[in-house]
Amino acid sequence: YAQYLMNVNSFEDAEKYFFASMESCPYHSDLNNLPPEQQFTCIQTLVHFAFYIELYHNDLKQALDIYQRILAIYPSHELAMGNYAMLLHKMESVVPQQVVEYAICTAPFNRLLRAYEAAIEVYPRHGSVLCKYAGWLVKENRFALAEQYYIEAIDASPRSSDIVGHYAVFLHSVKDDTMKANAMYKKAIDIDPSHAMNLTNYAFFLASVNRDIDQAQVFYKRSLAADSKHSNTWFNYGMLFWRELKMPQEVLLLNNPHHFRAVLNYARLVDGDLGEVIKADEFYRKAIELDDNNEALVAYADFLFRHERTLEAEVMYEKAYLTAKTNVCLIKTLCKVKCFNMTIANYDTQNIPVDQSFLKSVCS
Helix, strand or coil, rough: CCHHHHCCHHHHHHHHHHHHHHCCHHCCCCCHHHHHHHHHHCCCCHHHHHHHHHHHHCHHHHHHHHHHHEEEEHHCCCHHHHHHHHHHHHHHHCCCHHHHHHHHCCCCCCCCHHHHHHHEEECCCHHHHHHHHHHHHHEEEEECHHHHHHCCCCEECCCCCHHHHHHHHHHHHCCHHHHHHHHHHCCCHHHCCCCHHHHHHHHHHHHHHHCHHHHHHHHHHHHHHHCCCHHHHHHHHHHHHHHHCCCCCHHHHHHCCCCHHHHHHHHHHHHHHCCHHHHHHHHHHHHHCCCCCCHHHHHHHHHHHHHCHHHHHHHHHHHHHEEEEECHHHHHHHHHHHHCCCCCCCCCCHHHHHHHHHHHHHCC
């Protein structure tokens, strides 16, 4: 049930069921003694739990540990291999390089720098693995090879609306092949008419490329009918109202004033597009009240620093650091802000020992 809730983007509701499962099943923490008849369900639950922990809690280390425990015993589990590969790629940008190297060196498939290639070697016709690898190739700017793997992924899983939808986005945003992208969006929606992400992506395409505002509204409404809490849909639909239909910007929060993502996106809009500092401050704070995760704290800290409220910014960066102590970019920013604040006139010199100790510890 937790897996189902996660698949329909109900992450908050899924949490209690995932943790209940972890507590009730002794084999989740002891895979060596897992009975054969429980292997499939137990491993599937663990893989999804690792993905949940990674995506919703941003706990990359715990997710890494779970994937490594699974792959140490079941090295050919395709979903674990694909997710693990994606996690390794993500970790390159947020944790020290030696941690990534350690993760790769201790992996069951350590002969390859990129775990994707190991997954494809074992499952050359697994659509999800091929699609994830294509997504990684896009991030590496290897577009021609990425398209090749998207096509192979669709050939392997022609009824996967996720894969077809990803290829449609690639055609639209990377290749600028609007005719083919339009066809792929339609194909993905034909496969699953209630796929909220595909519906909202197609709506965005219709509005931004085809300039068909009426049809864009139709697909945004369909997306919200499929998933009324889909934050990307609310935000993009609101942007359509504001920029194209000249409606008040408050429509960005339409029917969704208590959704963390909608509030944070609205704060960013008011800050960046409108330059309304007081209102932006209000909504950054509200986003943190709704969910004081790393993203909201860093966004508010960035806002404070830009507006020369550097001591307040430091406090927010410190709070963010407590939620993501392995995020190298965040650590560098916090150090820079601390160093800057130590030079300003109203810096409290009593904080020097603490700040110097922190800088020394993270730099070492």
